[in-house]
Amino acid sequence: MERGVWRRGLRVGIQTTWVLSKVIVPVTIVVTVLKHTPVIGWIIKLFAPLMNVLGLPGEAAIVLGLGFLLNLYAGIGAMFVLPLGGYQIFVLSVMLSFAHNLLVETAVSKRAGLSATLISLVRVGTAFLFAGVIRLFTPAGSVADAAHTEQVKLDPYLWQMAPSAFLLELLDKAWAAVWQLVLIVIPLMFVIQILKEIQFLDRLAGWMRPVTRALGLPEKAAVPFLAGIFFGLAYGAGVILQATEEVNFTRRELYLMFVFLILCHAVVEDTLLFVPLGVNGWLLLATRLLTAIVITALLAHIWREPSVGPKIAVTNGK
Template identity: 30%
Template sequence: MKSFSTFFRELGREIYSVSITLFRLMIPVILVVKLLEELGGVELLAAVLGPLMGMIGLPDSMGLVWAATLSANIYAGMLVFFTQSQQEALSVAQVTVVAGLLLMAHGLPIEARIAQKAGVRLGATLLLRIGGGLLFAAVLNLIYSQGGWLQSPNELYWQPDPVDSSLGGWALAQVKSLLMIQLVIVLLLSGLKVLRLLGIERLMTWLLQPLLRLLGIGREATSITIIGVTLGLSFGGALLIREAQAGHVSKRDVFASMAFLGLCHSLIEDTLLVMLLGAHLSGVLWLRLAFSLISIALMTRWMDRRSAAFHQRYLVHPPG
């Protein structure tokens, strides 16, 4: 009985630690982003991004879609996309290119802050996410345009429900989102603890070691990376913050893991979301996976050729 009570006591401490870390990061950022939105920050960002869209085969109006996604999340970008797509005749290839941008770079105020808390420098995160998003979108555009693939007119598979745009409606939506995050944290940490007790986590680490070794990610970050890839960067990042602060994961592995999660996270939910817009699976899953794996494998090898002083100045800092 004592060991049983110890199990739940330790689990409760872990849930509290991860939850308080994540919510302390998220809630202030959510409030600041809302303020900036009310002051016209999204429209200003869209004006900057609009001209870049032509370089990847998209109309300028898609800059507003990406701006909303960068500042908030994929759901916000989807809502804006629905209004903009009524005015633009987009092909399936173009929608897949847009989806590539949304998948690579979204929710940056929160996700970049999480990476920063884990020990990754803000500049490195923004360069990786925004630069990686533009590069991936350019690769998709080149492949589809040169091959003449997916050039048929796009059909929307999703239509948004009416949204309460009042301040009260926004506040209620944020509370619901935070409660859902809390539920996922409880289930996630409970499941991880059970898997650890049963030895399954160790087996998963062993099975995935060849792939992660290819990517240059150490075994200490294996389970966290898996969580981030499947469930999302916020959850993987929150766990990585805890492990980094405890000294269980090296700074190099923190950077490598967060870099991989920056390009390739929430493979299930996010992929399904952008497919509702009409994006093709070839780009939003298979090419995204290939791009992320190749990019991180090259990046970690490049990192290993740089000095510790270079890492400290441009890539990492003590977590916290």
């Protein structure tokens, strides 16, 4: 393989890492600050009245508050603390699978030119809607009564911390975010660039034709689709940004891609994270996949536009 291919792949990976870093690092810093303020506690209380309706203890709002704003790791950590039954664990797992790390992943969606409000509403709305459906079709006797549990302790407030300790935490979180991008995005974009050079992606697009057609998407959507499904929304978004420059997806096509990916992404990692809690991984995966397919296909059927429409040009901040 010629040396130029390696250079082009490395260059694309570094450029994409830089674009995503400009979104993820500031959000990571903001979230870190919020963890040391009463704000997260207020948000948790806002969700608490809904918990009993879903057959969950009031303290389960802590799980959703941490998972929605931070990430799956924070939500799962809280789930280990609470004495939850099998029904409650599965409901929370489904909800967090649909809606987690909202600040970072929604910011990435906005970077692609989409409405951050709409993307957030789709994710959170799907999470609560699906939890309501599960509760509706679950016999009352199978749902354990919501019990009072010990509150999860949040991080100390800013005024309780030494400035040096807080600054070190900010730097650590920012560096961890960038390093994770480097470890995943650069190799991912590097491999994809090589696959483009050997024209493997053209064959892959053909294999994905039935899926993309059913979802109202062009064949070239197969690459960002697979990247998002297996590597996650943030990293899949990097591939989407690159693909958008080359394909010029319409606004409708971009929304359809992101609607699918926000509901079903990083399926391997996210699913395996819940297995130690006793969740059936295959059932959780099927729930996410089928929900994403149904909602995206329904949206594609409702939202129709002419074959020639306005294009979205993503410039990667240039």
